[in-house]
Amino acid sequence: MNLKRFLSTTLIAFLLVFIAACGNTENDSNEGATPEQETPTKEEAVDATELILATTTSTQDSGLLDEVIIPLFEEEHPYKVKTIAVGTGQALEMGVNGEADVLLTHAPDAEQELVDNGDVQNYKRIMYNDFIIVGPSADPAGIKGLEVSEAFQKLYDENAVFVSRGDDSGTHKMELGLWEAINITPTDNSSYVETGQGMGNTLQVANEKEGYVLTDRATYLAQKDNYSDMDIIVEGDDALLNIYHVMEVNPEKNDLINNDGANAFVEFLIKPEVQDAIEEFGKEEYGQSLFFKYTE
Template sequence: MKWNRILTYSLIALLLFMMTACSNGTDDTAKKEEQTDAVVEEVTDLILATTTSTQDSGLLDVLIPMFEEDSNTNVKTIAVGTGQALEMGTKGEADVLLVHAPASELELVESGDATNRQRVMYNDFILIGPASDPSAVKGMEVQEAFQKLFDDGAVFISRGDDSGTHKKELDVWKSLEITPGENAGYTETGQGMGNTLQVAAEKQGYVITDRATYLAQKENLDLEILVEGDEDLLNIYHVMQVNPDKHDKVNSDGAKAFVEFMISDDTQTMIEKFGQEEYGESLFFPYTE
């Protein structure tokens, strides 16, 4: 009887041990699954250096959330002039660039600081000014209009920030062999497109701008489009990765994913539709081919 009791207790103890072991095994498996899920759901950061026009127009407010949701990525957008954005690329201070100064962009690619450069979209630059148009430049070709503004000593507001828009403006002055600062009415803001438009409105001056930012802020400006449609005023945007072979701290996977996102069919459709409902026309046009 004594031995039967000992055997019974032993079997109970063994059964309890096995149950505990199974329970621990289940708990360990659950913990491993939770850890795996945590790894899968980990959010990575991506630094996007871009021009202020993509920010001021509101386009990034539509596109960035789409990319973040699809890629589980947190995008840190730094909107500056294109010159500053490209400089961030040369220093490895950004992962991906969205800019609009083709000649300067190519220099970055040739130096090996950027790679996977892809054309994304375009719109155009326009010359705007007060409705009274004191220099009577409306309808002129852009070079003719710039010459007239300089000759008249007209109030001209420049971004003066080495942005893509500023580079385009300087190209026009250079083609005319004019030093714009010799005009007493010429003022550089050193600021982004949105703020520069506000200064132009306050001073009732002329200013060159991208069409998207103008349309997005038109209601707050007492300025009209005076010169448009010249081939020289085409405004092309490219996206490119900062080269991970030269800058090893960049998020190359995230940058590559962002480039692919920007040139995807779905994103291109969103770009084309952006602004149509609110402004009656597209602010940007797809341009991947």
């Protein structure tokens, strides 16, 4: 073989190897994989493990979700919790519409309607605390120490500033029930204010307006350093019990419901060690539990 032919043959061989290498570049990431074994995209991986939790703002504003429940759950289970913190009424509506996988709320009467209608299942009571009336330290309406029905009546009679969430949340539902129990329409009071916002923002408005407000104890204790001129004015009444339930959205709502994740979340919350962790939350910082375990 002469030198010219040798060089030509070598060049052709080199080009064939180069072209073959370029053709295989796109398949390097899945080398040796069958179609069923190909690595899923990032979006596919997130969709497969995401768990949508619709819950009341109090569970988030208090820190219980982000500091205790979600970290413990994600450590134990292969799900990434996406929290949507809204008023309980809106959270329940998301369940009816199949827009969440699992619900954590605190309006038993409204929740029972979803249970009866088959919108949710595996309905479990998991914890409780209580509602309190918070107001100016000076208590201009003079309601300190009264029973809640007497306190609401006097707030109305005195035309005292009362700040309501006005958002169909569990707290708002409780407040409206207390007014209804004494046959009063609160909006007849010219000093009645509706924020349409969550508990934290509503407390802030009450503080600014030197008004009274019904709040869950956990959110108030978690944020009370922001309200130096406000105190707990009314507490301890049996009518102010605040019970939280967790429930799975009926998987028949749509094909996207993550029922395995929802079931795992419900069963996780009723485990004894998780119940203990819920009750321990807040003890060191606030000197008392923000929530108490309450399983059926």
